[in-house]
Amino acid sequence: MTNHWNDYQNTDVFMVLGTNPAENHPISMRWIDKARETRGAKLIVVDPKFNRTAAKADLYVQIRPGTDIAFLGGLMNYAMTHGRYFHEYVAKYTNASYLIHPDFKFEDGLFSGAQVGEDGQVKYDTTTWQYQRDEEGNVRKDPTLTHPQCVFQLMKKHYARYTPEMVAETCGMSVEEFIEVAELFTSTGRPDKAGNIMYAMGITQSSHGSQNVRAVAMLQLLLGNIGIPGGGVNAHRGESNVQGSTDMAMLWNNLPGYLPMPSAAAHPTLEAYQATTPKSGYWSNRRKFMVSLLKAWWGENATAENDFAYDYLPKLDHRDHSHMSIFEAMGRGELKGLFAWGQNFAVGGPNVTRERSALANLDWLVVVDLFETETAAFWKGPGMNPEEIQTEVFLLPAAASYEKCGTVTNSGRWIQWRDKAVEPMGDAHDDLWIADRLYKKLRELYATEGGAFPDPILKLHWDYDDGDHPSAEKVAFEINGYTWDDRVGLTTFGNLQDDGSTACGCWIYSGYFDNFETPKCRSRVKDEPGTLGTHLGWAWAWPVNRRILYNRCSVDEHGQPWDPERPLFRWDGEKFIAQDVPDFVATNPPEVSAQNPFIMMQEGVGALWSPSGMKDGPIPEHYEPVESPVTNRLNKRQFNPVTIISGKGEFGQLTRAEDPNFPYICTTYRVTEHWQSGAMTRSLPWLGEMMPDMFVEISPSLAAKLGVQPGDRVEVTTVRGSLVAPAMVTPRMRPVRVHGREVEIVGMPWHWGFMGQFTGASANVLTPHVGDANTQIPEYKAFLCNVKKAGGSGPVRG
Amino acid sequence: MTYGMLIDLSKCMGCRGCQVACKQWNDLPGEETSLGTDFTNPQKRSAYTWTTIDFLTAEVNGRTVATFTKSGCMHCLEPACESVCIAGAIKRQENGAVTIDHDKCIGCRYCQLGCPFGVPKYEYDKPVPRMQKCTLCYDRISEGLEPACAATCPSGAILFGEREELLALAKQRIAEGNGRYVDHVYGEHEAGGTAVMYISSVPLDLTTLNTGVTTESVPGFTWKAMRQLPALVGGAAVLSLGLMAYSNRRARLEAEQKGGGEA
Incomplete structure (x- = not known):
């Protein structure tokens, strides 16, 4: 945020x-x-x-x-x-x-x-x-x-x-x-x-x-x-550390710190990559971030002569490698193996029955998780025949969050160090230990057996040992960045260089750790009451401990706060009085910094209009969801024309607008008591007793129409599949009146699956395999369904 | 000094952190439950569930209203349960917590009958059942900690402190709330005054609080009522005395075993 x-x-x-x-x-x-x-x-x-x-x-x-x-x-x-x-x-x-x-x-x-x-x-x-x-x-x-x-x-x-x-x-x-x-x-x-x-x-x-x-x-x-x-x-980020994982390049087309991933065809050399660096705005420093990243990863093997080992960096081919594309490729048998590291796509993925089937095309699957999840056990899921599935599944027991140390980055970009509270149970290990062992084994295999291109693995700078366990602090120090020659921690990305003299694993995190004695992300000093609550001494927020991004905009051209009651900054004639880290050059007079209040933008101003950032238009236009109960009245295109519709194959099942067989809008969501795919929470008795069963929420008017009493089982069907669960009849749901017609909305949580102590149908058997034109995030929130009384009442488990 | 809790229902968002924290601190097991008509679960309090958030969703004047009401022991200033406990097991402690001494409790269930809020619960599944209920985290507050539910509440809906101060705070919030609150501190007078009090932004009949409860001190009239049932009281008393003897013997044996172990 x-x-x-x-x-x-x-x-x-x-x-x-x-x-x-x-x-x-x-x-x-x-x-x-x-x-x-x-x-x-x-x-x-x-x-x-x-x-x-x-x-x-x-x-x-x-x-x-x-x-x-x-x-x-x-x-x-x-x-x-x-x-x-x-x-x-x-x-x-x-x-x-x-x-x-x-x-x-x-x-x-x-x-x-x-x-x-x-x-x-x-x-x-x-x-x-x-x-x-x-x-x-x-x-x-x-x-x-x-x-x-x-x-x-x-x-x-x-x-x-x-x-x-x-x-x-x-x-x-x-x-x-x-x-x-x-x-x-x-x-x-x-x-x-x-x-x-x-x-x-x-x-x-x-x-x-x-x-x-x-x-x-x-x-x-x-x-x-x-x-x-x-x-x-x-x-509001959906997981406690999803901000941190996004910062660390969770997305397939990013490198850490939102550096764009180079493409093999378009950017075969560092020079070609550099040619795409913006000429103005703060991103003009991108080469420093990239070279320091390469230096962090390949250390002494990254030199000016070899373009800082740019050739070792994996690059994109012409294909999309987001979640849905990976599963579509898996469905075609194009993937041999897969790591599911803390991901349970056999519950969380769209059109999940097809995704579970796709997993059966793998030779091997490694699942790193706390419990045997639906993903680890996909071969025994509903409709699966274990005899026909040859996938070899490895389940590595992982440590839970309180069984390991490291940082968590919250939605507000605050990075906070967390110590280990208890030892992991049984054979469970923390992720760092698993990654370290895995890397060392791969290195050993490449060293003894060779391979098509062993150098990127063999020459990695991997220096985290601390006794028999890798040190999370040493990893943090590398992410923070340091001077290569004397290993002094950096305090800001302003010190990064593009000549190999600095190494930094994620430029926006530069300064968050600083040094081993007093890491900034461990700091816990609160502001006095009566301030704006930026708490600059509590933890560390990227970038450079700034709490409010684009904060030059909080003051007028002359440096005076728009609202005197909320003075994040105030120019006193000679300098800025500040409650936050400035997002501008504060030593300049305010009239100068007023020219580019959005320093990350090429033009230095906020982009009401996006000339080239978006694939589907410089300004947003309303299109209907791909599955909609009505035709689009605002323009002649039914849904986002840039959205990729596979249209064929088993993932391409979609319902056209106003299809009388699927008259209701369906939407999915989460509840407080469970977390994501329920992999963790559906095995906790205290959470399970509060929210034991999958349910379908319908309005009293739809219940009356279907003759459904509270707790009666209903069958919800989309073109992709169906599920049976008890109805929760509640005034929380109401029909909407759209273009003169009343349309019912059917809602359900997506936390359940067939493993764990508390089982039930997975909502994602219903959801479409279609997503956003720019990011390919699936359209889980709006699709079409039908609902019928299923006979019987009460929970459906298993 | 009487401690208590002020539950500001306007701040409760039904996350049920309190419900889990209670089970965690008091080491209470998860119960076998199934989906209800709303989210309340377990749907009734029991010997193993001392507090619940009760969900109430309704349509009022064409608009949907949803309320979340924390239920549990009110820790009465003059507890009816204490006054009817023939084993002398229930005691209102000096700090305001109403607790059950399980070495003395014989499971006669008088307290359950006597409590105007139906709080004490019976261990139906135990061979020698006793009564269970919220202790106001007597063990925690005796050591200067807040009750587990108050400590965990993310929105600050459950405040722990001295009752008089909480009552003053409740009145201040109502007075300064610009109509945000209903002008009523539930628990100021209910059942003769309770250590756990509530304020609300919706009429109390849209919550699950017992709005029919008397404002008279309950022990007095509980005894009046119970006196009318001599046969029941007499019969139950005989049974209870037997159980008390058994319970005492068991307590003695447990103590001996413990002592032996330590030696």
């Missing part, structure tokens, strides 16, 4: 959109409540289901799953047409004034530059999305924001179609409800108010998920809510 948990105490209006903090991030409610008590803050919850957060809201509005862009576009339209945006901020700190190519168009649901393939799939040429530039290459601007081709006017025109009536019809809310939210949230579009939008997988797990996030960011830019205390675009 751009801000951090404790900063929620500074918010005036919260909008919870596609996240469920009370249920999935309970600790956040402490800070939300503090703002409500001390500032009179208001809490808006917009969600398809009346969840536990909604129970605490000042204003709850139901939304149809998958229509967030219609809603957010409606809010932007409302803010722009009613003058409820923060004009000075928008004019000076965003690219609202930038002029766009005169040939830019949006017609029939497509942006200009669309190249429509034979299968209807669209790829964009982004030429017409670019800025207009003068002879010297400078962007043409209109500071008055009135030029018809400036970003602000193009946005205004684009979202003019998103009227309250259209939003209400599309999103399944009343016009009055929409206006109530719009009035309340856009009340923060002024200097002395802070609005905070929280989101999670309800926003991202969509065929237009990245554009959903863009829409959130754009609304916050319009309202001047980014870079200020109490504001922000705040992603």
Whole structure:
């Protein structure tokens, strides 16, 4: 998130959109409540289901799953047409004034530059999305924001179609409800108010998920809510350390610190990779980060002469290697082996019956987990015939979080060291021990047996030994970075060099460890009460211990805080008085830093318009989910035209819009008592007794229609599969009214599977194998189903 | 000094951390349960489940309302359970905790009958059953710690402290809450006053608190009621005395065994 948990105490209006903090991030409610008590803050919850957060809201509005862009576009339209945006901020700190190519168009649901393939799939040429530039290459601007081709006017025109009536019809809310939210949230579009939008997988797990996030960011830019205390675009990360794992290159196309993964074809040399480095903005330093990373990994074998061992670095081929693509390739028999390290995709993966079947095509599967998960036991799952499955499965027992030391990075980017509390049970070992042993064995095999290309393994700089166990501190020191010659820890990535004199495993973490005696991530000093709660002495936040990103935006051109009550910075005429680490050169006069308040951006300003960052448009447009009960009324394209539809093969099963066989919207979610695929929580009696059984939540009106009493078993079917579970009939669920028609919503948690102490059907037997055009995250939140009374009542276990 | 808890229902979000913390600290087993009509589970308190969050979801004036109510022992200032306990096992401690001495408890269940909140529970599955209930974490608070439920509550809905201070805080929150709260501190007068108190932002009849409970001190009229049932009381007393003898003998044997082990 751009801000951090404790900063929620500074918010005036919260909008919870596609996240469920009370249920999935309970600790956040402490800070939300503090703002409500001390500032009179208001809490808006917009969600398809009346969840536990909604129970605490000042204003709850139901939304149809998958229509967030219609809603957010409606809010932007409302803010722009009613003058409820923060004009000075928008004019000076965003690219609202930038002029766009005169040939830019949006017609029939497509942006200009669309190249429509034979299968209807669209790829964009982004030429017409670019800025207009003068002879010297400078962007043409209109500071008055009135030029018809400036970003602000193009946005205004684009979202003019998103009227309250259209939003209400599309999103399944009343016009009055929409206006109530719009009035309340856009009340923060002024200097002395802070609005905070929280989101999670309800926003991202969509065929237009990245554009959903863009829409959130754009609304916050319009309202001047980014870079200020109490504001922000705040992603509630779904696991305690998922921020840390993302920072460490969990995504297939990233290297640590969000360096783009080089492509074998396009970037065969370090020079070719370097050619793609942005010329302006902080990313212009990318070569230093990359060379220091290579130095950290290959040590003395990484020299200027061999391009710092760039050849040793694995590179991308032409294919997508995200989750769904891997499983589709596995289904075609293209993978031999797989490590499932703390992942239970046999419950968590979309269209999970097909994914389980794909696992049977592997020669070997290694599962590293606390329990025998459904993934480890996929061969004995429902419908599987163990006699026909030849996959050899290895289950390595892993240590639990309190049985190992290391850091956890929270959603607010705070990195906190955690000591080991107890020894692991039985043969269980921590992940570092397992990785260390695995590497040493591989090294031994390459040394004795050779191989196609043994050097990247043999020449790795692997120096973590500490007695008979690798040292997590030594790994942390490498991630932090150090000077190569004398092994002095770095305090900031500003010290990184591109000549091999520094090594650093993740540039954005540079400074978090610092030294072995007093690691910064161990620091535990709190601020005095009465401050803004940045707590710079508590742990360490990336980057450079900054708590609020883009924080130059919290002050005006002259360095004065927009809100004197929340002075993150204040220019006293000679220097900045600061409560946070500046995201700008604080030694410069404020009028200078005001020119590039978003230093990570090439243009130095917030991107209302994205000329080349997105595959599916420079600004978000509403498209229906791939499976939708209605046709798209906002444009002529039914769903995101850039979304990849396999269309064939066993993963390609999809339902077309308005299919009478699947009349209901289905959505999946989590509950407090279980965690993710339930691999850990479904074997804990205290959690299991509270939430023992899989269930399907339906509205009283749907129950009446189906003749279902509470607890009666229902069968939920999609084109991909079906499950049977008892119905929970509850006013938490309500039908939505969409384009004049009432549509029921069916909801269910996805925590259950066939292993562990508490078993039940997996919701993902229903979900589609289709995802976001930019990230390929699956569309778990909105698809079509049918529901029938199944006969009998009570739990279905096993 | 009387300790107590103030449960601010407006802050409770139904995460049930308290329910787990209670089981963890008191080493209580998970129970066999199954899905109910709402999320409350176990659906009733028992000898092994001393506190639950009770979920109530309803439609009120066309809008959905959901409340989460922490249930458990109220730790009455004048506990009815103590007054009816013929074995002298239940005692209100000086710090306000109402506890059961299991060396004395004979499992007669008078306390269960006497309690206006139905709190003490019987160990149905044990050969020699005793009564069980929340102890206000007597062992923890005697050592300067908060009760486990209060210590774990992430939203600050469960506050532990001196009852008088908590009562003042409750009144202050109501007074300064700009209508956020219903003007009622549940437990200030209920059952003659309890150490566990509640404030709420929704009418109490939308919670699972017993709004029908008397505000009179309960021991007095409990005894009045029980006096009307001489046969029941007499019969139960005979049985109970027998159990008491057994219980005492067992306690003695356990103590001897323990002593022997230590020697």
